[in-house]
Amino acid sequence: MNPLANDLSGSTPHALPTLGVVLVAAGRGERLGAGTPKAFVELHGRALLEFGVGVVTSLPHLGHLVVVAPESHAAIALDIVEQVLPEGSPWEVSVVPGGRERHESVRFGLEALPESVETVLVHDAARPFASAELFERVIAEVRRTGDAVVPALPVVDTIKRVDADGIVHETVDRAPLVAVQTPQGFARETLAAAHSTAQLQHEAGLPTDDAEVVQRAGAQVRTVPGEQRAHKLTAPADLAILEHFLTANLLGLESEA
Ligand code: C5P
Secondary structure, three states, rough: OOOOOOOOOOOOOOOOOOHHHEEEOOOOOOOOOOOOHHHHHOOOOHHHHHHHHHHHHHHOEEEEEEEEOHHHHHHHHHHHHHHOOOOOOOOOEEEOOOOOOOOHHHHHHHOOOOOOOOOEEEOOOOOOOOOOOHHHHHHHHHHHHHEEEEEEEEEEOOOOEOOOOOOOEEOOOOOOOOEEEEOEEEEEEHHHHHHHOOOOOOOOOOOOOHHHHHOOOOOOOOEEEEEHHHHHOOOOOHHHHHHHHHHHOOOOOOOOO
């Protein structure tokens, strides 16, 4: 048993969760340069992780949420969960330490899910404002089709292929291109099997999302409409974008003033 695993169950003791969410929050956030792991950066006094735990545990499902946190921040992650988990919630929550790469963090999270879980969503804590509707859309499509499901947005910029010297060789047709987000959803068996046999020494490099992991293992991945508010914090400028969602009151959240 992992020493950091810690059940903060608010649910009835005999009901078994069939939905699992792995909330990956163990990145160091070096591109952001905030001096604190990205998921623990605050917006209006609330860590990004708080928003993610809040939306997941608001979903009306019998579920198990695994928060994957840096070992150094496990205690803070537990505090956040305790604060945010609604009383009488049907969600069980545990916190486990992350790995060096994102795919390792996801694997550790998957290993912490109870056997009863059949559908798994993997979500970046760095996307604090993904809506409950987006989670539900992904869950419904996984359950309807059995495929892996990713939220996707059309690409709006003109895309060019360049070489190492920055010389442009061509404009790429953007019509068939999309930008994908999280939460990404999977049949649990598909994702767990793909992660345990992951072809990580692939010529395309390390997988940067879970859809890529299952696709390398031969699974079909389909899209549902994504949303602007599921924007990811990567660089300092993204903080201003997330801040905008909060201050323009575009989220329908309570008490974010
Ligand atoms: O670095 P990137 O933006 O791709 O990270 C996406 C998400 O994956 C973040 O929420 C980050 O905390 C998480 N992550 C992780 N473990 C790592 C690297 C990233 O949980 N080793």
